Amino acid sequence: MSHWVYGCLMSVDRTQVLRAAAALLTRKATATMDEVARAAGIGRATLHRHFAGRDALVRALEELGIQELEAAHDRARTQEGPADEAVRRLVGEVEDVAPLLSFLVTENQLFEGDQQNDGWERLDARVSALFRRGQEEGVFRIDLTPAWLTEAFYGLIGSGAWAVQDGRVAAKDFQYMIVELLLGGARRSVEK
Amino acid sequence: MSHWVYGCLMSVDRTQVLRAAAALLTRKATATMDEVARAAGIGRATLHRHFAGRDALVRALEELGIQELEAAHDRARTQEGPADEAVRRLVGEVEDVAPLLSFLVTENQLFEGDQQNDGWERLDARVSALFRRGQEEGVFRIDLTPAWLTEAFYGLIGSGAWAVQDGRVAAKDFQYMIVELLLGGARRSVEK
DNA sequence: ACCCAATGAGACATCAATGTCTCATTCGAT
DNA sequence: ATCGAATGAGACATTGATGTCTCATTGGGT
Incomplete structure (x- = not known):
């Protein structure tokens, strides 16, 4: 039932997730991890697998x-x-x-x-x-x-x-x- | 045992609380209501009596x-x-x-x-x-x-x-x- | 001297976000 | 065709802040 925009499985593109996160957090700095995950088109669990927590995500964005x-x-x-x-x-x-x-x-x-x-x-x-x-x-x-x-x-x-x-x-x-x-x-x- | 700096009871000075809140939130925008209360030298309950919630406090600061x-x-x-x-x-x-x-x-x-x-x-x-x-x-x-x-x-x-x-x-x-x-x-x- | 309004401290329930975990699913690699 | 790695969905416990409540205390007003 789900529809994949592009590339749905195997190895999430870390950089692309970061870009999506940047695009969202830039507009709404208080966005939750769940919102970030949805914005990146991935599950919240997967987001946590790539970035240990919100801090880690922000630091990656810093990098x-x-x-x-x-x-x-x-x-x-x-x-x-x-x-x-x-x-x-x-x-x-x-x-x-x-x-x-x-x-x-x-x-x-x-x-x-x-x-x-x-x-x-x-x-x-x-x-x-x-x-x-x-x-x-x-x-x-x-x-x-x-x-x-x-x-x-x-x-x-x-x-x-x-x-x-x-x-x-x-x-x-x-x-x-x-x-x-x-x-x-x-x-x-x-x-x- | 407590020591009152000045004026300890009866009618908290609303403006003075706002100034203390401004001084703190200016430095640390994510300060909690508890921290704001301590910074203003009053109890958290009292802070809530004067400002219904964090939103109300921020709006008062806006005013x-x-x-x-x-x-x-x-x-x-x-x-x-x-x-x-x-x-x-x-x-x-x-x-x-x-x-x-x-x-x-x-x-x-x-x-x-x-x-x-x-x-x-x-x-x-x-x-x-x-x-x-x-x-x-x-x-x-x-x-x-x-x-x-x-x-x-x-x-x-x-x-x-x-x-x-x-x-x-x-x-x-x-x-x-x-x-x-x-x-x-x-x-x-x-x-x- | 008395009374009462306002306070401080703290207990308590609530809520939202977080972080962890499990499990079925799906695709890529072999 | 099969296996396995990675995913998505969701359940779950935890944490931190919030908002509400009670109650003893204090001190100003009368």
């Missing part, structure tokens, strides 16, 4: 997110060319991971600093280094610290992801809106 | 946050003077409510759009109107929509609040960092 973010950094080649153009490329490459990133950032704030994944530090360091490089090359202003620019970067990515999801911003404008605000600000500049 | 934000708007006189200066004043006035605002925004994202508090629409409208005014007066660029600028405003406020709480940004720099990034962006402008 996935970190991997994709590092890949985005690599693709954006953030160490090459003018820093502002590198930021633009980075935002563009990060777009697909933005909702997942937003979820993970919120989730991380709940963790009381006990055991953080090292990946975050590496990513923070890469973003921070990009802004620092921009400052040293005279492209970015020096009165805003790299730490704050990094924080703002994540914040705007998250805001952009939510705005797109809620339909307040068109998906095609995601990169432009974020980059223009992050680099140029809201004030109308005289020149340009 | 409090909305009231304080509207008060901040009033104090900032966002309809007077140049729009960019009005934004600067607004950020300054909003600073104290920032952590609570951050918590409520996250909490609201979980609600599946069922019953939203009207206050948010009013606040959104005020912020949005400020940015629109700035555009009409030629102070703000017109290629970034007021809706996005509003979203970014909230996002940066939240990022700033977390950055301060985690010690990545000094509390005294809160207003400056947010305003400068929001209005001027990270790019170093030629003039100025």
Whole structure:
């Protein structure tokens, strides 16, 4: 009586389950394991066989997110060319991971600093280094610290992801809106 | 054997309980009712007598946050003077409510759009109107929509609040960092 | 000095999510 | 065709938070 959409037995695709989980948890962060399982099209028992518990699932999502973010950094080649153009490329490459990133950032704030994944530090360091490089090359202003620019970067990515999801911003404008605000600000500049 | 810090019986100060709850939930959004009660220095039963349940508590916090934000708007006189200066004043006035605002925004994202508090629409409208005014007066660029600028405003406020709480940004720099990034962006402008 | 409203502490039932287990089923590999 | 590994469905116990209740205590108001 059941109907299988595609591939029903033998070896559940772990990555595909993670993507389904990310898609759901991104929209509803409080979704239960049962809901995640249904969203992934598998049984709850099977979900537990692959991920020991909710924590394990979230950590696996963390791994996935970190991997994709590092890949985005690599693709954006953030160490090459003018820093502002590198930021633009980075935002563009990060777009697909933005909702997942937003979820993970919120989730991380709940963790009381006990055991953080090292990946975050590496990513923070890469973003921070990009802004620092921009400052040293005279492209970015020096009165805003790299730490704050990094924080703002994540914040705007998250805001952009939510705005797109809620339909307040068109998906095609995601990169432009974020980059223009992050680099140029809201004030109308005289020149340009 | 017990020691009362101040006022131990008769008529718990509702506002003070809300402030304690806000202070705790801001740091740990998943705190239980029991933890909230302890943080407020009252019994769990008493907490339940004043707020029917967790939902009621969060809604009361929403009311409090909305009231304080509207008060901040009033104090900032966002309809007077140049729009960019009005934004600067607004950020300054909003600073104290920032952590609570951050918590409520996250909490609201979980609600599946069922019953939203009207206050948010009013606040959104005020912020949005400020940015629109700035555009009409030629102070703000017109290629970034007021809706996005509003979203970014909230996002940066939240990022700033977390950055301060985690010690990545000094509390005294809160207003400056947010305003400068929001209005001027990270790019170093030629003039100025 | 008395009374009563409000509190704190704790017992209790309830509920939802979790994690574990069993068992029949189904397909892939041999 | 057969075997076996992995699955789905569901039962079950457990845990943690919630909401309700009782009762002794306290202190302000009269």
